[in-house]
Amino acid sequence: MTLVKTKIGRRSFIRNTGLASGGLVLGFNWLASCKMTPEQVNAMPKEWFELNGFLKVGDNGMVTIMSPNPEIGQNVKTAMPMIVAEELDVAWKDVIVEQAPLNTDIFTRQLAGGSQSIRQGWESLRMTGATARQMLKEAAAQTWQVPVDEITTGEGMLHHAASDKSAGYGEMASIAAGLEVPEEVSVKEISEFKIVGTDRKNVDGPKIVTGKPLFGLDIQREGMLTAMIVHPPAFGMKYKSMDAAAAKAMPGIKDVFPVVVYPEDAEKQWSDGGAIAEQVAIVGNSTWECMQAKKALDIEWEEASTLESSAYHDEALNQLLDTAPKEAARKDGDVDKAFKSAAKIVESVYTAPFLAHNTMEPMNFFAHVTSEKAELLGPIQTPEFLEKTLVSVLGMPAEKIDIMMTRMGGGFGRRLYGTFAVEAAVISQRMQAPIKLVYTREDDMTQGTYRPSYKVRYKAGLDDKGNLIAWHVRGAGTNDDLIFENRFPAGAVDNYLAEKHSLQTNVTTGAWRAPRSNFIAGAEQAFMDEVAEAAGKDPIAFRLELFDRAITNPVGDPKNNDYDPERYAGVLKLVREKSGWTGGDNNGKSRGVSAYYCHNSYVAQVMDLTVDGDKPNIDKVWCAVDCGIVINPLSAKNQIEGGIVDGIGHATYSALSFSNGQSDQKNFDTYRLIRNMEAPKEIESFFVDNGIDPTGLGEPSLPPIMGALANALYRATGRRYYHQPFINDKPPLVG
Amino acid sequence: MATFTLNINGKKQEVDLDPSTPILWVLRDHLNMVGTKFGCGIAQCGACTIHLDGTATRSCILPVSSIGDKNITTIEGLSENGDHPVQKAWLEVDVPQCGYCQAGQIMTASALLEKNPNPTDEEIETAMNGNICRCGTYLRIRKAVKIASES
Numbered sequence: 019m020t021l022v023k024t025k026i027g028r029r030s031f032i033r034n035t036g037l038a039s040g041g042l043v044l045g046f047n048w049l050a051s052c053k054m055t056p057e058q059v060n061a062m063p064k065e066w067f068e069l070n071g072f073l074k075v076g077d078n079g080m081v082t083i084m085s086p087n088p089e090i091g092q093n094v095k096t097a098m099p100m101i102v103a104e105e106l107d108v109a110w111k112d113v114i115v116e117q118a119p120l121n122t123d124i125f126t127r128q129l130a131g132g133s134q135s136i137r138q139g140w141e142s143l144r145m146t147g148a149t150a151r152q153m154l155k156e157a158a159a160q161t162w163q164v165p166v167d168e169i170t171t172g173e174g175m176l177h178h179a180a181s182d183k184s185a186g187y188g189e190m191a192s193i194a195a196g197l198e199v200p201e202e203v204s205v206k207e208i209s210e211f212k213i214v215g216t217d218r219k220n221v222d223g224p225k226i227v228t229g230k231p232l233f234g235l236d237i238q239r240e241g242m243l244t245a246m247i248v249h250p251p252a253f254g255m256k257y258k259s260m261d262a263a264a265a266k267a268m269p270g271i272k273d274v275f276p277v278v279v280y281p282e283d284a285e286k287q288w289s290d291g292g293a294i295a296e297q298v299a300i301v302g303n304s305t306w307e308c309m310q311a312k313k314a315l316d317i318e319w320e321e322a323s324t325l326e327s328s329a330y331h332d333e334a335l336n337q338l339l340d341t342a343p344k345e346a347a348r349k350d351g352d353v354d355k356a357f358k359s360a361a362k363i364v365e366s367v368y369t370a371p372f373l374a375h376n377t378m379e380p381m382n383f384f385a386h387v388t389s390e391k392a393e394l395l396g397p398i399q400t401p402e403f404l405e406k407t408l409v410s411v412l413g414m415p416a417e418k419i420d421i422m423m424t425r426m427g428g429g430f431g432r433r434l435y436g437t438f439a440v441e442a443a444v445i446s447q448r449m450q451a452p453i454k455l456v457y458t459r460e461d462d463m464t465q466g467t468y469r470p471s472y473k474v475r476y477k478a479g480l481d482d483k484g485n486l487i488a489w490h491v492r493g494a495g496t497n498d499d500l501i502f503e504n505r506f507p508a509g510a511v512d513n514y515l516a517e518k519h520s521l522q523t524n525v526t527t528g529a530w531r532a533p534r535s536n537f538i539a540g541a542e543q544a545f546m547d548e549v550a551e552a553a554g555k556d557p558i559a560f561r562l563e564l565f566d567r568a569i570t571n572p573v574g575d576p577k578n579n580d581y582d583p584e585r586y587a588g589v590l591k592l593v594r595e596k597s598g599w600t601g602g603d604n605n606g607k608s609r610g611v612s613a614y615y616c617h618n619s620y621v622a623q624v625m626d627l628t629v630d631g632d633k634p635n636i637d638k639v640w641c642a643v644d645c646g647i648v649i650n651p652l653s654a655k656n657q658i659e660g661g662i663v664d665g666i667g668h669a670t671y672s673a674l675s676f677s678n679g680q681s682d683q684k685n686f687d688t689y690r691l692i693r694n695m696e697a698p699k700e701i702e703s704f705f706v707d708n709g710i711d712p713t714g715l716g717e718p719s720l721p722p723i724m725g726a727l728a729n730a731l732y733r734a735t736g737r738r739y740y741h742q743p744f745i746n747d748k749p750p751l752v753g
Numbered sequence: 754m755a756t757f758t759l760n761i762n763g764k765k766q767e768v769d770l771d772p773s774t775p776i777l778w779v780l781r782d783h784l785n786m787v788g789t790k791f792g793c794g795i796a797q798c799g800a801c802t803i804h805l806d807g808t809a810t811r812s813c814i815l816p817v818s819s820i821g822d823k824n825i826t827t828i829e830g831l832s833e834n835g836d837h838p839v840q841k842a843w844l845e846v847d848v849p850q851c852g853y854c855q856a857g858q859i860m861t862a863s864a865l866l867e868k869n870p871n872p873t874d875e876e877i878e879t880a881m882n883g884n885i886c887r888c889g890t891y892l893r894i895r896k897a898v899k900i901a902s903e904s
Binding site: 090091093217220222223226228231232233235238244269306307309310376377378379380425426428456458460652653656660661662663664667687691692693698701 | 754770771773774775778781782783785786787788789790791792793794795797798800827828829831832835840843844847849850851852853854855856859878879881882883884885886887888889890891892893894895
């Protein structure tokens with residue numbers, strides 16, 4: 019046990035003694051059709067005692083743990099309560115997990131993004147469980163008249179060995195709920211963990227496989243209407259006028275109207291990125307009727323700014339790559355001088371297109387806004403910011419706005435930008451009725467906040483011994499400047515120059531799973547492979563030499579280097595060992611290696627593949643990960659596998675291009691996503707066991723795999739792949 | 754508007770609606786059976802997969818008028834207690850991440866095993882190729898189908 023101060027503010031603990039004295043609370047009752055089985059109801063406690071905002075203990079020892087953060091498939095709804103349960107010291111089978119609503123008084127950072135839920139939640143979740151356990155111990159100490167430090171816990175039981183007394187948590191819950199919150203509590207040593215570090219299945223698994231209503235799109239309410247929107251057909255266009263007579267006369271249609279979602283004076287949050295101020299709303303009885311009416315609408319749009327095409331983006335980004343920015347993002351030594359003395363110079367340009375998020379569940383939201391209150395329910399990664407926008411747009415104080423998150427059919431960054439929820443609220447306010455806004459796939463894919471398109475040029479200089487003496491990177495992206503100037507190999511090269519540009523466009527962009535890293539990692543790691551080859555060195559040995567340099571004699575102030583070279587080298591060494599890396603092919607399979615650090619976790623990968631015509635057949639991926647303590651290995655591996663498949667898919671097959679402001683791809687018939695047959699045959703994951711506080715896994719396995727793929731493809735084909743998606747890249751043979 | 758009597762999960766259900774309405778929306782909007790998911794609306798992603806007389810079928814482009822007396826099975830009717838071998842295998846392998854596409858995946862997998870109880874690895878991949886999973890759970894999907902085929 020380690021004694022720690024309770025760092026959470028006291029307002030975090032609402033000890034509601036009123037609630038403690040009664041009140042039956044049934045879980046999972048937000049959807050009427052989501053009924054519990056009779057067995058579940060019988061197992062429910064008669065009374066719940068709330069020890070703090072995160073958990074309540076039932077009179078029979080069952081524990082309800084609130085999962086504070088939005089669930090987008092990253093499995094925090096299982097992992098976060100596991101951490102609480104560990105420190106509370108209960109059996110996992112006695113835990114019920116509930117999604118917490120937005121409540122900024124109790125919870126901090128109710129946001130899904132940046133792979134940060136576990137990293138930033140770790141301390142407060144542990145403290146929450148440990149504090150509740152301490153209060154239960156104090157309740158037992160008072161009841162049994164024994165010293166509190168003689169009481170031990172285990173599996174939801176309190177024990178006092180000397181007097182041979184035992185009680186379940188449920189028996190002490192009512193007393194514990196009335197106690198003061200302790201100033202100091204003990205948390206477990208890692209060696210004492212019984213839940214953290216063990217395989218636990220997705221708490222929503224049984225509901226998912228039986229098709230129970232869990233997602234925003236599944237919401238049904240009495241008197242609920244369906245709403246759809248029509249947004250401008252191109253970036254650069256805005257609403258002008260329409261003839262809605264035919265659509266309004268169609269069966270089941272209640273109203274069709276232009277709607278200003280964001281008035282000019284609206285106080286927008288960053289989460290309103292991609293907001294379209296004025297759109298057309300269709301409200302009706304059912305989804306299909308709204309879809310039909312949508313087709314019958316005759317809307318006139320007008321040009322408000324330039325209608326951009328991919329050819330323009332390409333040319334403008336190329337120009338930026340040829341232009342030195344006024345200021346360098348980072349400069350160590352003198353790259354120009356070093357290039358002059360270099361024995362070899364390697365230079366390459368890598369590119370990638372816009373990408374859509376394509377969560378399998380299209381955007382949607384339920385809203386019921388009356389003059390008294392606003393109820394919002396649906397899939398949102400940023401509920402706190404949504405509330406702030408709604409205060410401004412609806413003209414309603416935050417106390418009158420309730421926001422509840424549903425399980426999300428994917429996030430990948432798309433649901434950070436909750437403009438669809440604002441649209442739902444504004445339409446409901448106008449209709450004075452509960453509505454569910456539903457996007458079609460086409461609405462979703464053409465609406466924006468895309469992964470930006472990117473280009474980057476690398477130039478490296480080697481001395482006559484194959485040592486890296488200079489590294490110059492210049493990158494540019496649409497609405498995004500791409501470069502992380504303090505990431506590897508910054509700090510490992512004497513002469514280093516990082517430069518970056520952003521191209522302003524009206525095609526809206528935003529965070530997409532592992533922002534920037536989702537391109538720059540693959541580019542950098544493919545280029546590193548080219549440089550290692552030019553140096554005549556093994557690609558892993560070449561990287562390790564650089565990490566050695568960053569460890570023993572870092573360039574510049576090591577505090578400025580945004581990585582820990584020892585942990586970085588650690589995952590490379592681990593994947594080298596596990597994959598049996600020799601530097602050559604593996605029984606006829608071509609191999610590529612890659613490593614990257616982002617979102618506070620380290621990943622190294624080796625990929626084996628063969629190429630059949632244009633088609634890569636990926637045999638196996640070995641993946642070494644350092645994310646500190648692994649909360650739930652079963653699910654952690656699922657995240658790693660998913661990120662790898664997702665990364666291979668987008669690097670190989672996916673692209674969004676533009677003609678006159680319109681995306682050329684509008685649905686899955688033209689926008690290609692990776693499918694089952696194209697995924698690797700096998701993925702094996704390995705974790706570094708170091709006891710460091712945990713970091714996230716929703717993103718880190720995706721970025722480097724694009725580099726491992728490019729490098730393995732090179733070994734198989736003799737061609738370097740520079741331009742994503744690789745399926746369209748017809749690179750020349752090298753050498 | 755027209756009235757249709759549908760055989761869904763062994764039960765007769767009467768609906769009165771536009772004959773062009775796809776079964777997906779009949780299920781979701783009119784019968785409050787929301788286990789069958791909307792993904793693309795053009796039969797490309799497989800999220801809306803149901804069984805029509807035992808064959809895996811995309812419900813998003815299937816007009817209610819085309820059904821006649823064929824039997825519809827949805828994820829809600831695949832088993833009474835969520836214990837179909839495919840559902841059990843899905844839980845054993847812990848397949849889902851976001852979970853949204855999984856009902857469609859399970860319906861495709863169960864139709865495959867009905868017709869071909871012992872599929873090869875290649876047959877599994879081919880059968881499951883029409884169902885997109887953006888989370889990338891394809892390897893676990895294959896493994897779960899294999900386990901279900903062995904049970």
